Structures are given as structure tokens and as C-alpha cells.
Amino acid sequence: MSKEIHFNGFEMNTVSHINHGLWVHPDNRRHEYTDIEYWTETAQLLERGLFDAIFLADVVGTYDVYRGSRGPAVERGLQVPNNDPYLLVPAMAAVTRNLGFAVTFSTTYEPPFGNARRLSTLDHLTKGRVAWNVVTGYLPDAARNFGLPAHIKHDDRYDIAEEYLDVSYKLWEGSWDDGAVVRDRERRVYTETDGVHEIGHAGRFFTVDGPHLSEPSLQRTPVIYQAGSSERGKDFAARHAEAVFVSSRTVQRVAADVRDLRERAEAAGRGRDAVKALASLNIVLGETEAEVARKVEEVVRLRDVEGHLVHFGGSSGIDVASLETDEYLQYVGRDHAQSMEAEFATGAGRKRAHELIDALADPRNDEFFIAGTPEQVADRIEEIVDATDVDGFNIVQFLSPGTFTDVVELLVPELQKRGRYRTAYSESERTLRERLFPGNGPLLPATHPGAAYRGAFRREEITV
């Protein structure tokens, strides 16, 4: 087997995204994240490398568990300050033709009607190149920015997310019929009124009458990305997602995640291949082993261990600073945890504080860290793909845009040589959904729950 490997560029509209401490490197342009040129140049680079998409993470709060304060995060620029991800897309779309854009937005804080319209707008402006990474939000202080009394519990967040997607599908798939927009200049009719419908949604969390304000875009529903790792999150992903970001950090566990994902997707009636599985990948490339060694030494030396503990604190709820070094980490519950639940349940997360600190101190402890010459890295990537059945990777940057530049210039040609990477974008299939699932057209497949709303509101009483 030799399946084609897909790359996404993993980014965030902030200073320090994942590899903390590296922003101080003289060649790192991360502090230019507020400049439009940083993004347009990055997009053009990724398009040159024939990436599927740039994947933009987001949070709307701060990491404040470590030392019980957001101070350490603020000092490091650790995902704060940050800016809105959606607004980067039109700038990047203006200078590219093929690259996709996966944007993160939480279903917990802002109403679905405005978000559905924003995503339709993006899908129009990009001519069908948009994905929505659906998250429910895991930073407690985000709730306090949106007037919510307290952080909403994990399962309640998923209940909200289910209904939020339901409303969104109704707007995207059901509100405007195919062919309603006729642009008939002779008859002076832009839209046939009997093709536009209210959705009349009245649920537990949302009441949305509609109609959707946007006419149908090429994809209608953006490609759905998701990264749920709790049981509830995995079921959610299996039901809704078309691409899933698996978060485990060993080859063995990623393989199990991917197998589980495909089984759940099949159980949800969508088929094993209805979902693309993506793992995140940290790559250091050099033309020689000496160059690789030098780059790895820099990455290790500049790495900010405390920054990684800040990040761990926000996503796990565990304040390592409050523990003795030989104390065991205690699972604090799903309201924080991303992949913590499974880790602790299996005992895999049973670590003493100093073990975690040691593990975080060096990226080489991560099985998805790969350093080497193009041949070496390509070898290892092929091994991982074959061992895990992942469809592709989110490439994380150490240096921006140095990491992406190396991948585009050194690794992509090597993978192409091996028949493992596209050599051109399809000219006939230009939407992101068709990049991921060639031959199936730009719309959601019939087995996706969103497709059920096609034609669902064609009833006299709620047509305009």
C-alpha cells in the first residue's frame, strides 16, 4: 500500500502557538503575526508546497492554571495576545487559488446564525476552500469574556455543539434550494422566492428562524474538522467530522485512534473512509546530518519548558507548579482535559511531575518529532503512515516560516519522488472537500447528517 499523504500547515494568529520559547530565535518571524504579509506569504508558500490547507487554531481565553495565574502565559506570548483566525482567510485567499483554509471556532460562546453567515461568506470568497474546525472551548476564563456565569461542563458543551451544528446545517443545506438563485435579468428576478425557506429552529439552546442570509456557496457546508478525544468527543467526530486531528503522541496509540475513528464512522453509517485522520508532526529538516544536528540543538536549547507546563496546565487543568517533583499527576476531570481522559484511564497518564517535566523538556521525546535529511524524514513518515493508517499531517512550525520552507523545498520533492504526494493540484476539482475526497463533488455526501436537511423546509407555511 502506498497512499498519498496530505499536509496541512498548522498555525495560529498568535505569537507562541505550540513550540514555546522559539519566538526569540533571530530567524523566527512569529512576532509578525499581526502583519498581513506574514499570512499572505505563508499561504503562498504552502500553496507552492501543494498543501491541502492551512489549519488555524484558536482560543478565546488565556492559560491560567499554571501557578494559578495567566501571568506566565502573557509574559511568553503563549497564545496571548491572539487575534481572530477567520479574518486571515480572505487575505490569504486573495493571493492563492488552491490552498484550503481550516478555521477554528467554538460553539460555546457566540450564536450560530452569525457564524454560519461568516463561514458561507468565506466559502464564497475562497470559491469553496473553507473548513470549520469545530471546538467547544476548554479554557475556563473564556466563558467569563462572553457573560457566561461559569465554565460550561464538558458534556453540556457537546450538547450545545450538537444543536449548534444542527442549526448550521439547516441554514447551509436546507434554507436555499438548488436553483433558487436564477439571476434572471429579463424577468428582473434574482431569486425565486419559493426556493428560499425559513428553518424555524426552536431547540433547547437556540431559536433561529432564518432564512439563511447567504445564497449557497460552492460547498454549502464547509468541510468539518474536529479534534475530540474524549468518548463524547470521538462520537461527535465520527458523526460530523470529515477530517479529524488525532492528538495521541505515540505511533501505537495513533494507530489505535485511527482504527477507532474508522470504526465509529462506520457505526455512524458513514463508512470507514468518510473521515480523514490527521496527526500533528514536528519536523526538523536539513540537507546534511550536520545541519540537522545544528537545528535540533537550537530547538532544544531555546525550548521553554515552563511554557510547555503553562500550555499543559490550560489543557489538562493540572498545575504542575503546585506538585512536588515526585508527586503523581491527578486527573482533574473532563472539563479541562483533551486527551487526558483516555491517558489516565489506561494508566498511560500516570506520571510523576518530574517525569512530565522531563518529557516536555525535549521535543525528541515525542514520537511525532522527526529530524533528518529529506530521505530520512520521508522514510519515517512513510513508516508512520503505514503503521497508523493516518491520511496526513498537521505540520507544526519551530521557526516561522522556516519550517514550512524546509518542508516545501526539501521534503515535498522527496515524497513526490516516492509517489506519496501530489505533484499538482487538480484543476477540475478546486474545492477543499474535493481535495480530500476526489470524485465526490463539492457537497457533503448523502451519508452525512447535514445532508438530511436538503429539501427539508420545502413546506408552504415557512417559505417566504
Add this chain to the structure above:
Amino acid sequence: MSKEIHFNGFEMNTVSHINHGLWVHPDNRRHEYTDIEYWTETAQLLERGLFDAIFLADVVGTYDVYRGSRGPAVERGLQVPNNDPYLLVPAMAAVTRNLGFAVTFSTTYEPPFGNARRLSTLDHLTKGRVAWNVVTGYLPDAARNFGLPAHIKHDDRYDIAEEYLDVSYKLWEGSWDDGAVVRDRERRVYTETDGVHEIGHAGRFFTVDGPHLSEPSLQRTPVIYQAGSSERGKDFAARHAEAVFVSSRTVQRVAADVRDLRERAEAAGRGRDAVKALASLNIVLGETEAEVARKVEEVVRLRDVEGHLVHFGGSSGIDVASLETDEYLQYVGRDHAQSMEAEFATGAGRKRAHELIDALADPRNDEFFIAGTPEQVADRIEEIVDATDVDGFNIVQFLSPGTFTDVVELLVPELQKRGRYRTAYSESERTLRERLFPGNGPLLPATHPGAAYRGAFRREEITV
């Protein structure tokens, strides 16, 4: 007196914005509003014409008063379908360096925290070229898209808007101190933590802890545009706005509006010149009188009178279709009305249905419709400016982008010849605020209520 005249291009992310019926003209590209190229080319055109800004209107509902249905609006593409305006800005910013962007957003439907972050993001990406046109929303069915039980009453909307701005100013002006972001690579400090503050807002409508997630942008608070025409709206504008869109349609009444605005701004402690007054202007230009006559004939012939009644219905609440032609229009209250209140109060609005229909049937009935050669149009514009004291105009398009093209190529050179229009953008003052108020810097002036929050949260207990 010979003051310089400012132009804004008035646009909307929709098919039929203001001059209804014209989308069917073969040279009109309005139906391309979903294409990114429509917007990038329009922005480049306006920048070539040295406009201050493109002003983007918005609604988040439909016009459904006329004939008691949204059908007539849907059929005509009359502000529906429509897409989000904010998302146009980054695309246009990517291809321009000087043009400003005034975007409309209502304070009634979505929480202030997300909006403040979006506007900060835009101000960063545009390097300080953003304005926010603050509206409260006047289409009742918008409320039903956002789960609000019913349309919120006019005065309540303004109470919400006051607090909404208050929250926004706190985030923009008070949350991050000047100099907090140090980007000190030696000390590995991106932000000094004692320069970042929670705002701890707990008001009648909103609870927002903060801190703001965006670091300060060039303008911090975007330039505030407003178009209030009720008594409450005028006071709101005098307190907050830096540019006001006056909506009256006779020279005499616009002169009174401008005088009133300056008096109110002075009463609010901001000074007579703290607010720029803009009127909307419908222009038809030709190189010869014969060409002008031909273009005017087209505009009149293609005009959709019923479309104008649909628009009038949505903004006034009056369904002309339900009236006998010799019946008088009845004021239906401020919950709909924009400028209706004053018109009816003074008797100016006391019209029979057929008089309104006749007035709407022909753009030449509007004193702010000017057709002529460049010399003739420039003459009339100078007269209007001198008679009304307006600072500039929102130019409305009949044909897109034909109207802007004519203004840029024919009218601007004529006004420049007369010393009435800039001949280049300032290279040293590049923010929108400095375009409007040269010499005062990119930030809100000290007399603006938003400026009161500078340093307001520098208290130990709510610093991070």
C-alpha cells in the same frame, strides 16, 4: 472658504444595495458580489481615486414590511442574499496601502468581546485603516435569527449600544498599557504582565472580565462611524461618533443636520470639528451632456419603484401596498424609523401614498442626485458643501463599478484642479483616523469618552 472634500465609497456585500433594479443592467457587476475579485478591484479603484474609505453597510435580517412578506425583497436581491462585511476587509487590505474600511456591525445581536477582537484584528491587518459603523439594527426579523424573543425597542437598543461601546472601549483602551508589549528576546519576555489588565465589566447587559486578547493596534479603537437620526441616535452620535452619515435628502435639512451635529458634539465637550459629517450622494457623470442624458435615462428606466417601496417599508415600518393611493402615510414609531421621526414631527413626512411613490420613482427628485459633466457635478458639489458644511460624501453606485470609475476618472481630477480634493495620500499619516483628522495622531482624542479608560484598570487586584 474652500475646504477639502472627502469621499467614501458606499457599498454592501449584497446584490441590490440602494439603487434598486439596476442590477439587471448589462454593465453592472453587482451580482459578482460573492467574488473576491469584485472587492479587490473595487478597493484598488477607490485607492486610485484617493478615497478615504470604502463604507460597507450591513443588515442581518430581511425587509418584510411591504405586502407583509419578505418575498418582494428576496425576488429582487434587495439586500438579500447578503454576506458578512468584515470578511471583505482583509482581502481588500491585501491589495491596498491607504484606503480605509468602515464596516457596519450591530450592537444588538452578538456579544461585544468577539466583536472587539475582530475589529482589533482588522486594525492590525490593515495597519490602522479601520472604522466601525455602529448600528443598532432596525429589521425586526433579525432578532429572530439570534434567539431574541422579539425585536428590541428603539430606546432599549440604544441602552445596549451605550454599554456595548463602553465594554469595547475598556478592552481597546484600558486593557493593555502602552509599552506592555516589549518583545524582549534577551529576557524572553513578549509582554510585561503588569501592563495587561482585566476590565472586570459587570453591567446591565454584559459581563466581560477580559483581558482583551489582542495587543494594541495602531488606532486601538477603530474610527467610530454612526448614522443615528432619532433624538436618541443624534445624542449617541454626538457622544461617540467621529464620522456621521446624515440621512436627510434636501440641502436645507442636511445643513440643519450638520449644524445640529456640531452643536451636540460641542455640548458633549468634544468640539464642533470632532465629527466629520458625510452625506450620501448619487452621481451620474459623462464627458458630454448627451452622454449624461443617456445614462440618466437608463437609470430612470431601470429603476425599480416597487423595490424602493420594499426598502422604504423595512426602514419606516410603513407598508405602502396596504394604503389607498391618496391615503396619508402614518408614522408607526421609532422601532422602525430611521429619519422618519423628525420628518413626521415637522410635517415634512406628511405625504399621501402616491406622492411618496412619485418621489421614489425618479432619482432626480433627490437633491443629492447630481448628473452632469465633471464641471457641472463639481460646481454642484461645491455649492452643497458650502451650503451645508458637510465634510464629504458617501458615493452610491448606480452601476458597479461604473459609477466609482466615473468618479475616480472624471470627477476627482476636476475637484483636484479646484483645490477641493487631495492630490495624494499622506505618506506619514497612514491610519484612517489621521486621514480624517490630520495632525492628531492615530488614537482617539482625549475628549472622546473612550479615552477615559486609558490606565483605568492599572490596579493591582485585576492585573494579571
